[in-house]
Amino acid sequence: MKHDFSGYATKANIRCSDGKTIMPDAFKHQDQMQVPLVWMHGHNDPENVLGHAILEARNGDIYTRCYFNNTPKAQHTKEAVVHKDITMLSIWANGLLMKAGAVLHGAIKEVSLVLSGANPGAVIDNIVVEHSDGEPDSVLEDEAIITMGIPIELSHSDTPDGDDDDRDGKDDRDDRDDDVQKVYDSLNDRQRELVHSMLGEALDVSGSSDTKKVKDADGDADKDKKVGHADGDEDKSVADVFNAMTDEQKEVVYFMVGQAAEAAGTAQQDDLNDDSAGHGDKEGTQMITHNVFEDKKAGGDNSMVLSHDDMKGILKSAMRGGSMKGAFEEYALAHGINEIDVLFPDAKAIADAPEWNRRRTEWATALIGSARKSPFSRIKTLWADLTEDDARAKGYVTGAFKKEEFFPVAKRVTTPTTVYKKQALDRDDVVDITDFEVIAWMKGEMRLMLDEEVARAMLLGDGRDIASEDKIDEQCIRPIATDHELYTTQIYVNVDDASSSMLEVMDAVIMNRAKLKGTGMPTFFTTEYWIARFLLVRDGDNKRMYRNLEELAMELRVDKIVPVEVMLEYPDIIGVMVNPVDYVLGANKGGEVNFFDDFDIDYNKLKYLIETRLSGALVKLKAAMVINRTAGSNVLVTPAAPTYVPATGALTIVNTTGVVYKNAGGTTIDAAGSPYTVAPGTTYVVNATPATGYYFGTSDDDSWSFTRPAA
Numbered sequence: 045m046k047h048d049f050s051g052y053a054t055k056a057n058i059r060c061s062d063g064k065t066i067m068p069d070a071f072k073h074q075d076q077m078q079v080p081l082v083w084m085h086g087h088n089d090p091e092n093v094l095g096h097a098i099l100e101a102r103n104g105d106i107y108t109r110c111y112f113n114n115t116p117k118a119q120h121t122k123e124a125v126v127h128k129d130i131t132m133l134s135i136w137a138n139g140l141l142m143k144a145g146a147v148l149h150g151a152i153k154e155v156s157l158v159l160s161g162a163n164p165g166a167v168i169d170n171i172v173v174e175h176s177d178g179e180p181d182s183v184l185e186d187e188a189i190i191t192m193g194i195p196i197e198l199s200h201s202d203t204p205d206g207d208d209d210d211r212d213g214k215d216d217r218d219d220r221d222d223d224v225q226k227v228y229d230s231l232n233d234r235q236r237e238l239v240h241s242m243l244g245e246a247l248d249v250s251g252s253s254d255t256k257k258v259k260d261a262d263g264d265a266d267k268d269k270k271v272g273h274a275d276g277d278e279d280k281s282v283a284d285v286f287n288a289m290t291d292e293q294k295e296v297v298y299f300m301v302g303q304a305a306e307a308a309g310t311a312q313q314d315d316l317n318d319d320s321a322g323h324g325d326k327e328g329t330q331m332i333t334h335n336v337f338e339d340k341k342a343g344g345d346n347s348m349v350l351s352h353d354d355m356k357g358i359l360k361s362a363m364r365g366g367s368m369k370g371a372f373e374e375y376a377l378a379h380g381i382n383e384i385d386v387l388f389p390d391a392k393a394i395a396d397a398p399e400w401n402r403r404r405t406e407w408a409t410a411l412i413g414s415a416r417k418s419p420f421s422r423i424k425t426l427w428a429d430l431t432e433d434d435a436r437a438k439g440y441v442t443g444a445f446k447k448e449e450f451f452p453v454a455k456r457v458t459t460p461t462t463v464y465k466k467q468a469l470d471r472d473d474v475v476d477i478t479d480f481e482v483i484a485w486m487k488g489e490m491r492l493m494l495d496e497e498v499a500r501a502m503l504l505g506d507g508r509d510i511a512s513e514d515k516i517d518e519q520c521i522r523p524i525a526t527d528h529e530l531y532t533t534q535i536y537v538n539v540d541d542a543s544s545s546m547l548e549v550m551d552a553v554i555m556n557r558a559k560l561k562g563t564g565m566p567t568f569f570t571t572e573y574w575i576a577r578f579l580l581v582r583d584g585d586n587k588r589m590y591r592n593l594e595e596l597a598m599e600l601r602v603d604k605i606v607p608v609e610v611m612l613e614y615p616d617i618i619g620v621m622v623n624p625v626d627y628v629l630g631a632n633k634g635g636e637v638n639f640f641d642d643f644d645i646d647y648n649k650l651k652y653l654i655e656t657r658l659s660g661a662l663v664k665l666k667a668a669m670v671i672n673r674t675a676g677s678n679v680l681v682t683p684a685a686p687t688y689v690p691a692t693g694a695l696t697i698v699n700t701t702g703v704v705y706k707n708a709g710g711t712t713i714d715a716a717g718s719p720y721t722v723a724p725g726t727t728y729v730v731n732a733t734p735a736t737g738y739y740f741g742t743s744d745d746d747s748w749s750f751t752r753p754a755a
Contacts (some may be wrong), residue, residue: 047109049125051196053135054156056104058192066147066190071137074152083121084187085136085156091616094118095153108133108155110196113398121157126198134158134191139481150186156190186484206261233470235289263689270336274634398485400561403491403609407569408499410606412622414567414659415502421632423461425663456661459522460635464655465490471648483650487639490654494637500610502660503620503626521660524622524668526612533559534667534743537618539577540676546581549618549671552741559744562623562667565603570619571611622668631658637709674739681739682745683732693722693752697730702738706731725754 056068070638077099086092095112124130134156141149174614228302231239259539384442451525467490474482501516505523508515524532537552538544560566578596581589590596593605600622610615644649681702688695697705697717706712708729713720732746740746 048112048122049093049198050107050109050193051133052194053097053099053108053133053152053192054104054190055192060190063145064142064147065145069101070147071099071106071152072101072104074106079152080154081112082154082156083117084158085134085154091115091117094121094157099155106135106152110155112546115270123198125157126462130157130386131195132158132191133194133196134189136187136189138187140188157475168482183652186481231289251721305418305715340420340661398480402492403496405496405499405606405609406607407446407606410567410614411499411502411569411624412495412629415627415629416663417627417634418630419629421630421657421659423458423628423630423659423661423663424455425458425661426455458522458630458659458661459520460630460632460657460659461517462655462657463516463521464500464653465497465700466496468644468649468651471650474650480747483652486652487654490639490652491637493569494654494656496610498656498658498660503608504611504614504617509608521658522662523660524627525617525620525670527662527668529743529747530665531671533666535671536674536739536741537671538676538678538680538739539618539673542676544676546577549578550599553621553669556669556742556744557601559666559742560669562626562664564580564623564625565601566621566623566669568597568600568602568605568609568619569611570605570623571609572607573612573705574618575607601747607677616672616674618671618673620668620670622662626662626664626667627660628663629658629660629711631656678737678739680741681734682741685745686730686746687752688722688750690752693724694719695722695728695730695750702735704733704735706733722750722752724752727751 054071056066056070059065080093081095081097083092083094093113094115095110097108097110100107100109112122121130136154136156137150137152139149139151140147165410189562246249252349261611358371413451424493439549449486467473467486469482469486497506497516500523501518501521502524504525505518506516518526526532533556535552537549537554539546539548575593577591579588579590583589590599595604597603600621605686635652637656639652643649644651679702683703683705684698684700686695686697688706696718697713697715697720704712714731720728728750730748730750732740736738
């Protein structure tokens, strides 16, 4: 396929505006690699992908040939390029290795078309990561956008770089791959023998390159530095035979020997690029002649030679089956050749770094990102109870005494704690790992796990035993799911008995929605298990009642539904409804997320620490609601409120089956001891708990306090 335009993505030894310089061959390892072609480095819309670019290493620089796809946006941009409205290229690269202002190595991830600036020139802009509130977090020194300011070139039919210059209109490389059979057939016997010998040289990783000699296809006597022929013609040197080939035939030789050399891990292909096509001396006339298809016997005779007919059959089989490797393996099995895999390249990783086997953590980003941030690590909340009758406004009768309003005021203080993750690597391991940037990879893992742990502590608690020294203090980062009932309302639903369904959960949420008094629309945090049970609910016609999460969210009256994988460790929690904006994370300056590194010279260890010191708590009353499931055998019961006479302080317990009443000290009280007397100037608290085999529908109806004014 003919490219649409081309140009230099990077040029070496050009000093950028910030003093950095891209060194030659910094991106050479990406020669012939394909990367996306995008518009203005836009990553928020798939339509910004305009096509792809093929990178090409040229004398230390990176040249690129670009191809537009057929989308409307790509074609519109193509017109702008044709009319020279857009003339500049830019790249985004990461894994940058920089020293003293020099970019030594990196990985180009995309090529981008950009608008030309007023003063074109080399510019390197490092990537800046920001907090959700817009404050800068850190600069990624190993990621940058690089703009060279070199105009691009439109494609022309006479350009030499992979363009249409063959009679069939195909790209040079495609012609080479498609016509291997045809070109090989055009070789004479000497040329075919040369190809066989070169294949043997590329594949012989253990033989001596100084003593091997060429044999003809019939196994005749050695001819040092000569290629003979069975018809008795004059022997010719390797260079003579090779130089007699056409350019097209030489391309086939490069291809076949290059594939074998790459598989064997040798550097023979570089030697073949010389005009002499030689190896071993300055004249370039001697070739290594061991053939991988020769089965060497103890006496040194060759009983297995790859003949012209064999090679012809292999090429036909490859074209028929689509795999050169498969064709060679088929030949090897038929002729008893061992270790045929040496012909073919090793497996290549398809990713820049190892994949994580981890929990999904998108919910952690959503929770932490939406929570309010405070520049102070000590969080104090004050509240006053205006629900009592004494706090109500009163009617006035002329001449009567006006009574003062009375309501209690209380506060809660949350102090900070430190959350950290520490890691160490042996420096030898870091140096030896060359497949990917292990330090950057490890830093990403540390930040990912720190965020998940903070989010888990905010929503559910960290789950570790209270005696564990690693436990995050729940008085410093207060879990929403288990917070005091003044902030979090607990709802209980029986969904496990034979007659129950998830509709009972919907009914419980709707009936208790008035108890949720947080800001705006809440978010529903749950698990994929409970989401599946909701979506499987069917109506009387056996049709699913909720086709997607949006319909379910509308029914629950929540802004969105977010699956939380770690909630699977809490099987009795169906979901948590809360608006994260009602949760505050507080950190003093210096207590935000920080990354530290050090080198232990005694143990040759690179040590890394990521930590934060912060506090967290709900700051709005009745801001959250937790829906819990109870055992299928439990029976729902509603506790009856005690009766109270303020004038006499008489308190009577209304006996209810399945309910146990206790005073503030935890002593059981019942109807048999009624009435209880509340002393003047004191408050009597009554708490109700479900008896064994029973459960309450909500935690809001299980506690009462009765105050008798002072005499």
